[in-house]
Amino acid sequence: MSWVKENCLSFFQLFCIKVLKTGRIPQHLALIMDGNRRFARKVSMACKDGHSRGFDKLSEVLKWCLDLGIPEVTVYAFSIENFKRSQEEVDGLMELASDKFKRLLDEIDQINEWGVRVNVAGRLSILPIDLQALISKAMLATRQNNKLQLNIAYGYTGRDEISRAASHIIDGVKNEELTAEEIDEELISQSLDLGEPELLVRTSGEVRLSDFMLWQVDRTVLYFSNVLWPEFTIWNLLAGIIHFQRHAPPALQDKANTPAQQEFLDKYETRKWQKLEEIVACS
Numbered sequence: 417m418s419w420v421k422e423n424c425l426s427f428f429q430l431f432c433i434k435v436l437k438t439g440r441i442p443q444h445l446a447l448i449m450d451g452n453r454r455f456a457r458k459v460s461m462a463c464k465d466g467h468s469r470g471f472d473k474l475s476e477v478l479k480w481c482l483d484l485g486i487p488e489v490t491v492y493a494f495s496i497e498n499f500k501r502s503q504e505e506v507d508g509l510m511e512l513a514s515d516k517f518k519r520l521l522d523e524i525d526q527i528n529e530w531g532v533r534v535n536v537a538g539r540l541s542i543l544p545i546d547l548q549a550l551i552s553k554a555m556l557a558t559r560q561n562n563k564l565q566l567n568i569a570y571g572y573t574g575r576d577e578i579s580r581a582a583s584h585i586i587d588g589v590k591n592e593e594l595t596a597e598e599i600d601e602e603l604i605s606q607s608l609d610l611g612e613p614e615l616l617v618r619t620s621g622e623v624r625l626s627d628f629m630l631w632q633v634d635r636t637v638l639y640f641s642n643v644l645w646p647e648f649t650i651w652n653l654l655a656g657i658i659h660f661q662r663h664a665p666p667a668l669q670d671k672a673n674t675p676a677q678q679e680f681l682d683k684y685e686t687r688k689w690q691k692l693e694e695i696v697a698c699s
């Protein structure tokens with residue numbers, strides 16, 4: 417299955433999307449794709465195949481998001497906690513990710529046509545080295561795209577993201593790029609891997625955040641769906657969006673950075689891309 421599944425909606429479903437688009441659409445959707453193993457057990461398939469069906473569902477959801485005009489989607493694909501699962505399952509998930517990133521690079525023209533920019537969030541260094549190289553290549557190859565930003569949280573937890581941002585800011589102060597007075601909520605937010613989602617959907621009936629985007633969900637509308645991720649349908653997503661339209665707080669204006677904050681953040685961004693280029697060069 418490729419990254420964006422084409423022609424997966426009926427005329428009636430597309431009509432319903434049009435109706436919903438007359439109201440407010442979340443500009444950033446976060447997804448905790450939970451329930452792959454329960455789905456696998458339910459239909460008597462191997463756990464690995466349950467995760468693979470989870471990826472297929474993601475490719476459908478990405479097409480729905482393009483149709484809905486949602487410009488940013490963040491998915492929780494592998495948490496640092498997931499390393500505690502059996503070696504067989506961890507290896508299976510790493511293999512699945514490697515296959516999918518290889519496929520993305522093979523189909524790069526199609527991805528660029530869709531305008532999908534892939535951004536992997538998390539602690540890249542704890543992943544297998546060949547997966548790090550594939551991820552770096554995918555991020556570099558899709559960097560210029562701007563229709564849909566797909567953030568994949570991989571080797572990620574929210575607390576780890578906050579502690580990495582804190583140590584990076586401390587380095588900035590030590591290197592005299594920033595003064596202590598310049599550390600504020602906005603700087604911390606912008607030093608994180610991920611921005612604030614407007615709507616967060618978790619499937620499978622679990623009603624926890626499981627260390628996902630902890631800093632960012634302050635104003636996020638949360639929607640918990642009972643269906644298992646591989647069984648998630650367009651109707652489940654539209655129900656989440658209606659929930660968002662009923663409960664969304666007013667959008668906030670971004671606060672301007674000071675010149676020093678902006679320079680610090682720009683340097684951080686440049687270093688990030690340089691690191692990815694180094695990983696590719698060493699592979």
Ligand code: FPP
Pocket residue numbers: 449450451452453454455467470471474492493494495498512513516517568620
């Ligand atoms: C949670 O279900 C799902 C995961 C831990 C993995 C999700 C990964 C994918 C959908 C594939 C994504 C791959 C890429 C490259 C983006 P679970 O295993 O916790 O299932 P359970 O709750 O039923 O036990």
Ligand code: MG
Pocket residue numbers: 450451
């Ligand atoms: Mg689970």
